[in-house]
Amino acid sequence: MDVQTAGSAAAAFGGPAAAVAGEVPGLPIVGNLLDLKEKKPYKTFANWAETYGPIYSIKTGATSMVVINSNDIAKEAFVTRFDSISTRNLSKALKILTADKTMVAMSDYDDYHKTVKRNILTSFLGPAALKKHRAHRDTLVENLSNQLHDLAPNSHLEAVNLRKIFQSELFTLAMKQTFGRDLESIYVGDLGITMTRDEVFQILVLDPLMGAIEVDWRDFFPYLSWIPNESFEKKIKQMYVQREAVMKALIKEHKKRIDSGENLNSYIDYLISEAQPLTENQLLMSLWEPIIETADTTMVTTEWAMYELSKHPEKQARLYDEIQSVCGSEKITEEKLCKMPYLSAVFHETLRRHSPVSIIPLRHVHENTELGGYHVPSGTELAINIYGCNMEREIWENPEDWKPERFLSEKEPIDLQRTMAFGGGKRVCAGAMQAMLIACASIGRMVHEFEWRLKDDTGEDANTLGITTQKLNPILAVIKPRD
Numbered sequence: 459m460d461v462q463t464a465g466s467a468a469a470a471f472g473g474p475a476a477a478v479a480g481e482v483p484g485l486p487i488v489g490n491l492l493d494l495k496e497k498k499p500y501k502t503f504a505n506w507a508e509t510y511g512p513i514y515s516i517k518t519g520a521t522s523m524v525v526i527n528s529n530d531i532a533k534e535a536f537v538t539r540f541d542s543i544s545t546r547n548l549s550k551a552l553k554i555l556t557a558d559k560t561m562v563a564m565s566d567y568d569d570y571h572k573t574v575k576r577n578i579l580t581s582f583l584g585p586a587a588l589k590k591h592r593a594h595r596d597t598l599v600e601n602l603s604n605q606l607h608d609l610a611p612n613s614h615l616e617a618v619n620l621r622k623i624f625q626s627e628l629f630t631l632a633m634k635q636t637f638g639r640d641l642e643s644i645y646v647g648d649l650g651i652t653m654t655r656d657e658v659f660q661i662l663v664l665d666p667l668m669g670a671i672e673v674d675w676r677d678f679f680p681y682l683s684w685i686p687n688e689s690f691e692k693k694i695k696q697m698y699v700q701r702e703a704v705m706k707a708l709i710k711e712h713k714k715r716i717d718s719g720e721n722l723n724s725y726i727d728y729l730i731s732e733a734q735p736l737t738e739n740q741l742l743m744s745l746w747e748p749i750i751e752t753a754d755t756t757m758v759t760t761e762w763a764m765y766e767l768s769k770h771p772e773k774q775a776r777l778y779d780e781i782q783s784v785c786g787s788e789k790i791t792e793e794k795l796c797k798m799p800y801l802s803a804v805f806h807e808t809l810r811r812h813s814p815v816s817i818i819p820l821r822h823v824h825e826n827t828e829l830g831g832y833h834v835p836s837g838t839e840l841a842i843n844i845y846g847c848n849m850e851r852e853i854w855e856n857p858e859d860w861k862p863e864r865f866l867s868e869k870e871p872i873d874l875q876r877t878m879a880f881g882g883g884k885r886v887c888a889g890a891m892q893a894m895l896i897a898c899a900s901i902g903r904m905v906h907e908f909e910w911r912l913k914d915d916t917g918e919d920a921n922t923l924g925i926t927t928q929k930l931n932p933i934l935a936v937i938k939p940r941d
């Protein structure tokens with residue numbers, strides 16, 4: 459049933475005759491699919507909003523989708539109408555990679571979600587857990603600074619690739635939080651090989667980030683699902699099998715450690731010794747989830763922030779002056795972050811302008827509801843375009859400009875959910891505080907100790923990499939230690 463028909467049906471049954479959202483014209487059978495050339499069509503969605511308004515419907519093959527590009531309507535979907543939109547119909551790739559929703563972030567809002575969310579907040583991301591992992595975060599920032607000092611003298615000859623360093627440090631942090639220590643290599647019994655740390659990183663983080671946006675044409679035509687698509691299935695299943703093998707090897711190693719009485723106060727120690735028992739697969743997915751979440755979005759935000767600061771020397775100088783006036787010759791610490799409003803503004807403006815999660819993984823409307831005054835029938839897929847919300851002209855003046863100053867007029871400290879970047883409501887990001895602490899401490903330290911400029915400005919890149927908005931080309935910077 460399409461949006462138009464459902465609207466009339468509601469009226470016929472005496473329900474509120476809410477209007478139906480505008481429809482982007484498309485072709486028979488394929489609908490708007492041919493216009494959606496990108497795997498993450500957030501820019502196309504935002505462009506359509508200019509013509510069809512902040513909420514409109516499209517057809518992706520046999521599926522009706524409503525797209526939201528406005529802060530107010532997104533809040534309705536996240537909060538007031540959440541009970542009608544609390545499940546997901548996953549794409550074939552996501553169904554495999556999430557082991558059919560066995561993750562906090564991808565599960566429906568059900569008992570399983572409550573259990574695993576409680577676990578991750580108790581031992582990984584909640585206030586007490588963040589305190590417990592403080593030393594690991596401090597080491598990350600210290601290692602980052604040391605590596606940059608080593609590279610700085612030659613950076614005019616060989617530019618610094620921040621992504622390479624930072625991604626690796628975040629992976630180390632994720633391994634310490636999850637298993638208590640970093641790894642150099644591991645014997646993966648199920649595959650019969652020993653893997654290097656880089657290979658493990660590829661399998662646990664990089665492959666799934668790319669796999670998550672793989673498109674199977676059968677996603678758009680469910681009635682044709684009986685037709686095999688072997689190359690697609692083989693590719694995604696291989697990612698699944700390799701990840702499973704590596705995670706099993708890590709779990710085996712650490713179960714042995716725990717059995718021997720060595721407690722490293724990590725997530726696996728908690729899940730095995732204290733939490734409500736999980737099945738083998740649930741344990742595996744619970745441990746894998748924060749690894750991929752820690753290693754990606756914080757890096758994406760930090761890299762975009764350093765890109766913008768390198769491109770805007772006057773803003774970089776303003777940030778440096780603020781850090782210098784608070785820290786002087788001392789190192790920046792997490793306690794000092796609240797005294798640096800400009801640093802906080804840099805973080806939030808980067809989240810707004812380069813929202814790492816550009817479109818919320820599709821939500822499924824499982825009972826008739828209303829959004830933005832429009833009727834949305836059960837069975838619709840809902841795309842909340844975070845990019846579109848954070849570029850909404852009515853809320854943000856000249857939204858394409860990167861301008862941290864826009865946040866400085868705020869009287870209170872900036873709320874973590876000030877932009878739509880972390881989502882909202884009951885499914886709001888559970889890692890927002892960790893992301894903020896790491897990104898702000900790292901950006902602050904990098905600007906306090908070095909002057910940054912881009913070696914070559916490769917521009918903003920028309921495309922981004924993987925499921926998040928990772929810059930297609932890493933920034934390459936020349937860095938000069940400050941006096």
Ligand code: HEM
Pocket residue numbers: 562563564575578583748751752755756759813814815818819878879880881882884885886887888889890892893
């Ligand atoms: C700048 C960094 C980050 C951004 C922009 C971000 C963004 C988001 C967004 C938009 C959602 C909501 C998805 C939805 O509504 O379906 C989300 C959920 C989530 N995020 Fe993040 N995230 C970030 C960092 C992290 C980190 C570092 C972790 C963990 C280590 C994390 C863990 C989670 C979890 C567990 C959820 C699911 C919450 C739930 O469904 O109850 N995030 N994130």
